[in-house]
Amino acid sequence: MSRELHLAGFLIASHVTHSHAAWRHPGSETDYLGPGYYRRVAQTLERGKFDFLFFADLLATPVRYGNDIRVPLRSGTQASATIDPSLVAAGLANVTDSIGLAITKSTTYFHPYEVARIFGTLDHLSAGRAGWNVVTSLNQAEAQNFGLDNHLGHDERYERAHEFLEVAFKLWDSWDADALVRDKASGVFADPDRVHIVDHSGTWFATRGPLTVPRSPQGRPVIIQAGSSPIGKEFAARWAEAVFEIDPTPEGRRAYYDDIKSRASDFGRNPDDIKVFPSFVPFIGETESIAREKQAFHNELADPVSGLITLSVHTDHDFSRYDLDAPIEDVAVPGTRGLFDVARRLSVRDNLTLRDIGKLYAQGVLLPQFVGTPAQIADQIEAGFHGGEADGYILSAAQAPGTFNDFVDLVVPELQRRGLFRTDYTGTTLRDHLGLGPANLSPATRAVGARAGR
Numbered sequence: 379m380s381r382e383l384h385l386a387g388f389l390i391a392s393h394v395t396h397s398h399a400a401w402r403h404p405g406s407e408t409d410y411l412g413p414g415y416y417r418r419v420a421q422t423l424e425r426g427k428f429d430f431l432f433f434a435d436l437l438a439t440p441v442r443y444g445n446d447i448r449v450p451l452r453s454g455t456q457a458s459a460t461i462d463p464s465l466v467a468a469g470l471a472n473v474t475d476s477i478g479l480a481i482t483k484s485t486t487y488f489h490p491y492e493v494a495r496i497f498g499t500l501d502h503l504s505a506g507r508a509g510w511n512v513v514t515s516l517n518q519a520e521a522q523n524f525g526l527d528n529h530l531g532h533d534e535r536y537e538r539a540h541e542f543l544e545v546a547f548k549l550w551d552s553w554d555a556d557a558l559v560r561d562k563a564s565g566v567f568a569d570p571d572r573v574h575i576v577d578h579s580g581t582w583f584a585t586r587g588p589l590t591v592p593r594s595p596q597g598r599p600v601i602i603q604a605g606s607s608p609i610g611k612e613f614a615a616r617w618a619e620a621v622f623e624i625d626p627t628p629e630g631r632r633a634y635y636d637d638i639k640s641r642a643s644d645f646g647r648n649p650d651d652i653k654v655f656p657s658f659v660p661f662i663g664e665t666e667s668i669a670r671e672k673q674a675f676h677n678e679l680a681d682p683v684s685g686l687i688t689l690s691v692h693t694d695h696d697f698s699r700y701d702l703d704a705p706i707e708d709v710a711v712p713g714t715r716g717l718f719d720v721a722r723r724l725s726v727r728d729n730l731t732l733r734d735i736g737k738l739y740a741q742g743v744l745l746p747q748f749v750g751t752p753a754q755i756a757d758q759i760e761a762g763f764h765g766g767e768a769d770g771y772i773l774s775a776a777q778a779p780g781t782f783n784d785f786v787d788l789v790v791p792e793l794q795r796r797g798l799f800r801t802d803y804t805g806t807t808l809r810d811h812l813g814l815g816p817a818n819l820s821p822a823t824r825a826v827g828a829r830a831g832r
């Protein structure tokens with residue numbers, strides 16, 4: 379197999395996914411506050427030889443839309459109830475053997491020492507399967523939950539994030555790989571010459587070190603990112619080994635792919651060392667018309683206002699003050715700019731109103747829907763994989779675990795028959811699955827050839 383397709387599953391540790399309708403779907407299971415739900419999804423994806431299971435995370439109940447939490451709570455909008463994904467992942471490490479476990483932690487609301495410790499621990503507990511989705515967080519409500527009046531400005535958040543990763547990398551590097559001696563006979567536990575003080579004192583953080591967690595199997599987690607603004611993509615190009623992307627159009631996905639790969643080259647990195655994962659929601663049927671019926675049934679459950687609540691959360695802008703039946707206005711948003719740009723682009727292209735955008739957002743946060751028989755879904759994946767838009771895909775569920783079961787039972791065998799996807803794991807760590815070499819603990823510090831206009 380020459381170039382290998384990668385697959386990941388998307389979850390939020392909650393009742394919904396990208397689809398705000400997921401919790402209302404009759405096929406969805408309801409034990410998402412307990413361990414069984416996550417265990418079933420993780421074990422199913424592991425049976426399907428997926429690279430990793432990914433957990434997004436948000437740190438506040440939605441309040442941005444009309445300064446109200448009643449409607450999002452009542453309608454089960456995304457983030458209206460979530461549990462902590464790091465603890466879910468630690469539990470999953472115990473009931474899976476091979477699948478990677480990637481979770482989201484914010485560089486804006488935590489300290490690098492705590493986060494480095496969490497991921498060092500998860501990497502040990504999972505024997506080298508940890509991944510970190512590095513986010514800078516989105517909105518004011520999150521700031522207020524962490525004792526701050528104001529969310530940091532967009533670009534400042536990224537400045538802080540760069541230093542956060544520098545510190546985390548130093549902490550993971552504070553234990554040499556051979557520092558742990560564990561010689562019972564001589565009584566030497568660790569070689570103190572191989573454990574290093576960090577003594578970092580910077581703009582945002584100070585830490586003495588060393589980390590309490592000895593060097594983990596992968597050295598550090600695989601770094602995942604989803605920056606969609608130019609400065610966010612620059613951050614990804616420097617640090618990320620996998621990027622997660624939302625764009626409903628093939629031309630948008632191809633442009634993102636080329637952009638990320640060339641930005642990585644600018645940092646002197648091999649573009650193959652940063653895997654691009656667009657996301658989609660599959661609707662799979664024995665025939666195309668059965669698949670379309672499943673899609674229509676699901677989409678009918680999506681409430682446009684619930685979608686606009688999440689658009690307001692993601693952009694940190696209150697969309698309750700606009701006419702639902704007018705086109706979406708071009709406004710400056712302090713949250714995620716990339717997703718807002720996608721919404722604007724769609725709205726202009728297809729003449730969509732704010733209500734239409736809300737509906738698309740509730741159906742799946744602007745994710746494309748791949749609809750058809752297993753062979754038709756595989757065709758779309760194959761076309762994107764060979765057509766310059768993806769190294770792999772992140773699958774988001776319209777109902778869970780049902781969407782994952784169907785994909786693993788019906789589409790994965792088709793991808794394997796075509797020689798696109800592995801029939802078994804060939805390594806043990808998440809880095810192995812992604813085809814990444816040993817972890818670098820001294821990342822690129824600046825772009826080799828910064829280009830104008832970005």
Ligand SMILES: Cc1cc2nc3c(=O)[nH]c(=O)nc-3n(C[C@H](O)[C@H](O)[C@H](O)COP(=O)(O)O)c2cc1C
Pocket residue numbers: 433434435436437482484512513514515516603604605606607608609610611622623624713714715716717
């Ligand atoms: C596909 C995608 C997924 C994201 N997932 C999360 C998440 O789970 N939690 C979070 O706080 N931010 C998430 N974000 C936000 C980004 O990681 C980033 O912090 C934010 O988008 C601001 O940067 P940007 O303007 O470069 O997009 C996501 C963004 C995108 C585009």
